[in-house]
Amino acid sequence: MTIKNNIEDVLENIKKCANNSSRNPEDIGLIAVTKTIDVDIIKEAIGYGITDIGENKVQELIRKYEEIGPAVKWHLIGHLQRNKVKYIIDKVDFIHSLDSYRLGKEINKRAKQIERTIECLVQVNVSGEDTKFGVSVGELKELLNELSTLNNIKVVGLMTMAPHVEDKEETRKYFKALKDLSDEMAKLNFENVEMKYLSMGMSNDFEVAVEEGANLVRVGSKIFGKRDYSK
Numbered sequence: 001m002t003i004k005n006n007i008e009d010v011l012e013n014i015k016k017c018a019n020n021s022s023r024n025p026e027d028i029g030l031i032a033v034t035k036t037i038d039v040d041i042i043k044e045a046i047g048y049g050i051t052d053i054g055e056n057k058v059q060e061l062i063r064k065y066e067e068i069g070p071a072v073k074w075h076l077i078g079h080l081q082r083n084k085v086k087y088i089i090d091k092v093d094f095i096h097s098l099d100s101y102r103l104g105k106e107i108n109k110r111a112k113q114i115e116r117t118i119e120c121l122v123q124v125n126v127s128g129e130d131t132k133f134g135v136s137v138g139e140l141k142e143l144l145n146e147l148s149t150l151n152n153i154k155v156v157g158l159m160t161m162a163p164h165v166e167d168k169e170e171t172r173k174y175f176k177a178l179k180d181l182s183d184e185m186a187k188l189n190f191e192n193v194e195m196k197y198l199s200m201g202m203s204n205d206f207e208v209a210v211e212e213g214a215n216l217v218r219v220g221s222k223i224f225g226k227r228d229y230s231k
């Protein structure tokens with residue numbers, strides 16, 4: 001019951017923030033981030049209307065995919081090592097963490113082997129923190145140019161993570177920066193690159209992200225409660 005209420009609350013807030021910024025709430029997708037959450041609970045959330053699942057670890061995604069299957073869309077949102085691409089290529093619908101040409105080539109190669117095209121978002125390290133993955137702002141254009149040559153990848157947008165801060169208003173400038181980058185890159189009209197999605201905003205800051213143009217938000221603890229990493 002609480003999960004149901006949590007989902008309703010998150011959707012209500014998304015709606016409010018979309019309205020604040022004169023956007024259609026239906027254009028904003030909610031990805032339920034299920035890392036550390038048991039399959040039974042995930043199934044419960046799916047019962048309440050969740051259609052998109054985000055996992056940040058390959059192993060965990062595979063294990064849960066085996067039980068839940070393709071009834072939902074699977075988003076890999078965490079850092080992806082090239083040697084693990086082969087395990088998820090037939091399972092994921094979106095990869096949010098593409099951040100190098102080398103990784104792009106590996107995804108492309110594996111996708112080609114199974115005759116698929118994988119939709120990818122390029123992760124950008126907008127804040128420039130060294131603890132964060134993602135291509136730097138300065139290198140984004142060159143990377144998109146390179147990725148545009150890979151036929152079994154379709155770049156469909158950008159993703160970022162804002163720094164973890166007490167005051168969520170402080171995240172606004174990073175989300176605004178990603179939106180501006182997205183508009184700028186769209187104008188360059190790279191072949192095979194579409195700036196359709198902006199994946200930004202988590203439990204702490206999704207409201208701000210929506211106000212700044214996010215159309216995919218990745219929410220975990222606001223839906224499932226505090227994570228227990230001890231399991």
Ligand SMILES: *Cc1c(COP(=O)(O)O)cnc(C)c1O
Nearest residue numbers: 033056077202203218219220221
């Ligand atoms: C864990 C995670 C989230 C969700 O985090 P919450 O704060 O629990 O909402 C979103 N995006 C990524 C990449 C994550 O790893």
